[in-house]
Amino acid sequence: xxxxxxxxxxxxxxxxxxxxxxxxxxxxxxxxxxxxxxxxxxxxxxxxxxxxxxxxxxxxxxxxxxxxxxxxxxxxxxxxxxxxxxxxxxxxxxxxxxxxxxxxxxxxxxxxxxxxxxxxxxxxxxxxxxxxxxxxxxxxxxxxxxxxxxxxxxxxxxxxxxxxxxxxxxxxxxxxxxxxxxxxxxxxxxxxxxxxxxxxxxxxxx
Numbered sequence: 001x002x003x004x005x006x007x008x009x010x011x012x013x014x015x016x017x018x019x020x021x022x023x024x025x026x027x028x029x030x031x032x033x034x035x036x037x038x039x040x041x042x043x044x045x046x047x048x049x050x051x052x053x054x055x056x057x058x059x060x061x062x063x064x065x066x067x068x069x070x071x072x073x074x075x076x077x078x079x080x081x082x083x084x085x086x087x088x089x090x091x092x093x094x095x096x097x098x099x100x101x102x103x104x105x106x107x108x109x110x111x112x113x114x115x116x117x118x119x120x121x122x123x124x125x126x127x128x129x130x131x132x133x134x135x136x137x138x139x140x141x142x143x144x145x146x147x148x149x150x151x152x153x154x155x156x157x158x159x160x161x162x163x164x165x166x167x168x169x170x171x172x173x174x175x176x177x178x179x180x181x182x183x184x185x186x187x188x189x190x191x192x193x194x195x196x197x198x199x200x201x202x203x204x205x206x
Contacts, residue, residue, distance in 0.1 A: 005029060005143075005153045007072075007160035008123045009039035010056060011130060011186045015166050016159050018205045026140035029147065029157055030120070034058075034072045038160045041075075041119055043186035047094045050179045054090055057081040058119060075119045088112040091188065098174050100195035104133050108188075130187055134199050171201060 003025045009016055016039070020026060034040065041056040057078040061068050077083075088109065095101040107129055116122035131138050147153070158164075170181040172193055182189075190198045 003027060003153050005147060005150050005155050005157060007032065007038070007040065007157050008120065008127065009043070009160060010041055010119075010123050011043045011126050011188050012039050012159070013044070013166070013184045014168055014187055014190050014202070014205075015184055017130075017134075017187050017190075018202055019156050019159070020138060021134075021136065021199065021202045024139075026138060027147075027153060028140055028142050030073055030142040031144070031146040032072050032157075033069045034075045035160075037162055039162050040072060040123070040160060042162055043188070044162075044182075045091065045094050045186055046173050046175055046179075046182050046189055047090065048175060048178075050175075051182055051185070052090060052094065054087045055083075056087075056119060056122070057083055073118065073120045076117055077115075077119050077122065079115050079117075084112040084115075095174065095188070095192040098192040101192045103195060104191060107133055130191070133191055134202075135196075136199070168205065169201075 002022070004019055004022070005027045006016070006019060006029065008028045008030075041058055043054050045052050045054060059076040059078050061070055091108075092101075111122070111125055111129060116125065166184045168183050170183075171190065173181060173189065174193065176182075187198075190201065194201055
């Protein structure tokens with residue numbers, strides 16, 4: 001069985017889940033350094049005015065003359081920003097008219113009604129929830145040390161980079177008559193628009 005090494009995103013893009021649904025063992029990188037402009041704390045959805053960024057605010061390290069590195073698992077969420085209310089409001093506004101939002105709403109809403117201290121803990125909760133929505137029984141493990149040069153692992157950690165544009169096969173989207181098809185948005189976009197067919201779509205991707 002092929003084993004894949006991935007970073008853990010915030011409701012990652014469709015291409016991230018294309019890898020996850022393969023018959024494989026997933027290793028999530030738990031020991032890497034936090035990096036900005038990645039899907040670790042952001043996702044993109046299709047809003048009424050086009051592509052919309054939802055960003056989780058984090059508590060940054062104090063300023064220092066020496067460059068500091070912070071491990072992803074140690075990054076704390078800045079819950080003073082009341083971001084959960086804003087994210088859930090944005091999701092409802094974008095997808096409440098989609099075919100399957102109401103079907104999954106009760107499973108997703110609790111994530112935005114309780115505080116999480118650490119970003120990674122929240123993202124694992126999101127992953128477990130989306131796995132249930134997709135009816136996936138995922139076999140995954142967490143690394144215990146940073147894997148600099150993976151051996152016998154397919155390294156897909158580059159998928160966490162939010163600055164790389166990727167084209168994927170189109171599916172129906174709520175506002176596509178306005179802006180056309182927007183590629184590789186959050187897995188939630190696929191879920192709310194395609195429902196149970198989302199898994200079939202992911203398995204059909206190359």
